[in-house]
Amino acid sequence: MADKAGDLFGSPTASAVDDFHDVDERSFFAEQTTRDSNIAKAASARATMQPEAHYLGHRERLRNRFREGGETALADYEVLELLLFRLIPRRDTKPIAKALLARFQTLGGVLGAPPALLQEVKGVGETVALDLKLIASVAQRMLKSELREKQVLSSWSAVIDYCHAAMAYETTEQFRILFLDKRNVLIADEIQGRGTVDHTPVYPREVVKRALELSATAIILVHNHPSGDPTPSRADIDMTRTIVETAKPLGITVHDHIIIGKDGHASLKGLRLI
Structure with a gap:
């Protein structure tokens, strides 16, 4: 009777201790796995964000230079970069801007190029090519408006x-x-x-x-x-x-x-x- 009472109200039995240890170990390894997973996710996020942080800082510096000094403060490829920022928001656009100018020689050449040729430049897809042509059309209409009623x-x-x-x-x-x-x-x-x-x-x-x-x-x-x-x-x-x-x-x-x-x-x- 004493043994039975002990099982009921006193010290836990060996079986109960084993069950407790099993639950404890499962909780430990589950928590450890969760921590490892969170660490891996955080590391992956940092790895993903580092390049983005680099070009985002570069973009902000270019914007500041343009804000303070106007277009004369920037080289042609930098003006094109500023334009491409909004067309290609999640990539470093400096190599694309330089490749476009190398191919078409001038900003006018880039904006005047046919969409099919623009898309031959790495990093320029159909949407970006059409957006560049839209910008060229806006520029043409602006110039044409200077002739109206004159x-x-x-x-x-x-x-x-x-x-x-x-x-x-x-x-x-x-x-x-x-x-x-x-x-x-x-x-x-x-x-x-x-x-x-x-x-x-x-x-x-x-x-x-x-x-x-x-x-x-x-x-x-x-x-x-x-x-x-x-x-x-x-x-x-x-x-x-x-x-x-x-x-x-x-x-x-x-x-x-x-x-x-x-x-x-x-x-x-x-x-x-x-």
């Missing part, structure tokens, strides 16, 4: 800037016409033809017909040379003179024919070729 001939540098932004980096030829009213204010800006790397078909009668439809009294012809050299060809000169001769009897003046290249432009009027 006499184009008195804003000639704005005309050149706009045409250069719109056409200099195209990989095929485009033929564009700026239609003006009697005050030489821009009525319309239209691409009349797209061609190959060195030729665009132009039909003088269609050019004049469109000018009459828009009630334009003057036009400026513009096309690009994808080779980069804006020097007019013999075909450029002959085509321009044909348009001048076709338009003149109908009271439409051809103010100029501008040829756009990556490194500059040529004016047929300035060269006294028309």
Whole structure:
């Protein structure tokens, strides 16, 4: 009876002690496993965060330099980095910015490049390529807005800037016409033809017909040379003179024919070729 009472109210039996030890050991190893798992997760998180912390600090320094000194405080690749920060939020964008400039030479070249070529640069996917093209379109529209409600001939540098932004980096030829009213204010800006790397078909009668439809009294012809050299060809000169001769009897003046290249432009009027 004493033994039984002891089992009930006194010291625990051997079986009870063994059960207690089993529970205690299971709890210990479970806690140890949990601690090890938490340590591993923390180490993994630190390993993941370290590179991010590095480029986040770099980004903040660049932002501060831009905030304090404007765009003149930054190199071209750094300006492109700032742009890419928002397009590629979780990567170091410096190598991508440098690779883009190495491939396309200038910021204008990067923004003017076709999306397919942009995606050939490591780190640039379809979304980033389209975002860069959107930014280029915003820049073009901003420049075009400078021509609205203004006499184009008195804003000639704005005309050149706009045409250069719109056409200099195209990989095929485009033929564009700026239609003006009697005050030489821009009525319309239209691409009349797209061609190959060195030729665009132009039909003088269609050019004049469109000018009459828009009630334009003057036009400026513009096309690009994808080779980069804006020097007019013999075909450029002959085509321009044909348009001048076709338009003149109908009271439409051809103010100029501008040829756009990556490194500059040529004016047929300035060269006294028309």
